[in-house]
Amino acid sequence: HGRRGAGEPLGETALARRAEEEVFEPVAGLKERSEAAPIIDLVDLVVKSAIKSRASDIHVEPMEKGVLIRHRLDGLLKEVMDLPKWVHEGLIARLKIMAGMDIAEKRLPQDGRLRSTAEDGTDVDFRVSTLRTLFGEKVVMRVLDHRKGVPALEEIGLSATALEELRGFLRHQHGMILVVGPTGSGKTTTLSSSIRGVQSEKTNIITIEDPIEYQIPGVNQTQINDKIKLTFASALRSILRQDPDVILLGEIRDGETAKIAMQAAQTGHLVLSTLHTDDAPSVVTRLADIGAEPFVIASALVGVVAQRLVRRLCVHCRRQYTPPADVLRSMNISDGDAASIPFYKAIGCDHCNHTGYRGRIGIYEVMRVTDKVRRLIAARATEDQIRDTAIAGGMVTLGEDGLAKVKSGVTTPEELLRVVTEVREMRTLCGQCGAAVGVDFNACPNCGKRLGGGCPHCGRALQPGWNFCPYCARSTAEPKKPQKRLRERDSREGRRELPAANIAEFKK
Numbered sequence: 098h099g100r101r102g103a104g105e106p107l108g109e110t111a112l113a114r115r116a117e118e119e120v121f122e123p124v125a126g127l128k129e130r131s132e133a134a135p136i137i138d139l140v141d142l143v144v145k146s147a148i149k150s151r152a153s154d155i156h157v158e159p160m161e162k163g164v165l166i167r168h169r170l171d172g173l174l175k176e177v178m179d180l181p182k183w184v185h186e187g188l189i190a191r192l193k194i195m196a197g198m199d200i201a202e203k204r205l206p207q208d209g210r211l212r213s214t215a216e217d218g219t220d221v222d223f224r225v226s227t228l229r230t231l232f233g234e235k236v237v238m239r240v241l242d243h244r245k246g247v248p249a250l251e252e253i254g255l256s257a258t259a260l261e262e263l264r265g266f267l268r269h270q271h272g273m274i275l276v277v278g279p280t281g282s283g284k285t286t287t288l289s290s291s292i293r294g295v296q297s298e299k300t301n302i303i304t305i306e307d308p309i310e311y312q313i314p315g316v317n318q319t320q321i322n323d324k325i326k327l328t329f330a331s332a333l334r335s336i337l338r339q340d341p342d343v344i345l346l347g348e349i350r351d352g353e354t355a356k357i358a359m360q361a362a363q364t365g366h367l368v369l370s371t372l373h374t375d376d377a378p379s380v381v382t383r384l385a386d387i388g389a390e391p392f393v394i395a396s397a398l399v400g401v402v403a404q405r406l407v408r409r410l411c412v413h414c415r416r417q418y419t420p421p422a423d424v425l426r427s428m429n430i431s432d433g434d435a436a437s438i439p440f441y442k443a444i445g446c447d448h449c450n451h452t453g454y455r456g457r458i459g460i461y462e463v464m465r466v467t468d469k470v471r472r473l474i475a476a477r478a479t480e481d482q483i484r485d486t487a488i489a490g491g492m493v494t495l496g497e498d499g500l501a502k503v504k505s506g507v508t509t510p511e512e513l514l515r516v517v518t519e520v521r522e523m524r525t526l527c528g529q530c531g532a533a534v535g536v537d538f539n540a541c542p543n544c545g546k547r548l549g550g551g552c553p554h555c556g557r558a559l560q561p562g563w564n565f566c567p568y569c570a571r572s573t574a575e576p577k578k579p580q581k582r583l584r585e586r587d588s589r590e591g592r593r594e595l596p597a598a599n600i601a602e603f604k605k
Contacts (some may be wrong), residue, residue: 352388
């Protein structure tokens with residue numbers, strides 16, 4: 098790929114001369130290169146291969162002696178083409194012409210959009226961005242495949258408890274619901290699924306997005322445009338005069354947008370939006386940092402959903418294994434506990450393009466803003482205080498939800514640790530509904546499911562690997578001796594009348 102070795106000198110004079118030649122190349126020459134048949138075929142191949150592989154982004158990266166094409170698949174970049182250097186200028190010029198950019202401008206970043214056609218004849222849009230780098234212009238294209246339907250809330254990976262919690266948020270007539278996480282963590286999908294969950298002929302739903310990733314029939318969708326000064330804040334002001342019931346705000350980027358959004362949430366509108374924070378409790382700190390008053394946050398906020406995306410194991414090739422000791426320690430799992438958990442690792446086969454993974458699923462942390470949490474927010478409590486109160490109220494953390502998916506064979510321990518840097522305060526989760534349960538619980542307090550691993554004598558819940566019950570001091574392997582009951586003996590003996598002496602003896 099023409100990657101320069103460490104310590105190799107770079108001719109600054111030659112590089113500067115080459116850069117000047119590239120920058121001031123005549124437009125006519127660039128157009129001629131871009132219209133060459135090999136370049137047209139190459140662009141078509143680059144675009145259509147990304148659509149076919151369901152890539153989320155295409156990277157066209159110039160190297161010193163070549164051009165690298167990479168696709169982002171399931172959140173990770175994968176090299177798909179290694180092209181000769183001579184195609185670079187024509188390839189970039191072709192993409193810029195298709196995206197409506199200035200092909201003569203190579204020094205400044207540019208943004209544009211282009212449209213291509215998939216194999217089934219439907220249109221697929223691309224958001225295109227250019228950036229000048231050491232060896233020429235780099236292009237990144239975000240694939241906006243509108244063929245993707247909006248998944249239902251039941252399909253995005255929420256546990257039964259988290260799903261019901263989110264549905265409870267959406268039943269509010271007003272207030273703010275925030276979905277948080279880093280870029281590429283599935284926030285837009287969760288918002289769109291939520292909109293689908295509240296959509297009806299009786300509600301006026303308006304969205305402000307950048308870009309519009311899902312087309313939702315029956316929803317009024319607006320895309321911001323900085324060139325005409327249609328920002329999130331200005332669009333939100335206009336939308337409030339459109340008699341909305343539900344407002345989806347693609348992102349809260351500044352204090353002005355946050356202020357207007359919270360005012361809307363307090364005046365009869367249900368507002369859904371996103372923020373870039375690590376977890377649910379840190380939303381309060383982030384909103385305060387951009388100028389929101391704590392008492393306003395406490396009044397407006399209904400609930401927060403923090404999330405990440407982990408890759409799903411390919412069911413055709415996954416293989417059971419025992420994770421290394423350091424991986425178990427990172428997840429706060431003892432060797433004794435690990436012995437009872439069926440861990441799987443990624444192998445790779447034709448079904449998953451030899452990656453071991455196929456698709457992604459969300460892991461979630463759903464925080465309901467209870468009266469206790471509301472008082473803490475208004476009193477400027479710390480994130481740890483808010484987190485502890487939310488956990489005490491039943492909140493399942495990102496790490497706990499991720500571990501539940503590891504235990505069920507959906508993903509791997511390594512994949513969980515890749516997206517969640519710290520798996521803390523791990524608790525037992527109900528296998529049926531996903532709610533957090535205490536180690537001494539006999540049944541789930543949420544769904545009533547009987548929890549396994551109980552003592553055969555006293556019935557108290559035991560942790561895996563325990564040989565003796567700490568509650569009744571008896572061996573967990575010792576069978577419980579059945580007691581003979583009077584009614585059982587009666588049944589065997591034809592329900593005959595017992596002598597009075599026998600009754601007196603039984604009572605004694």
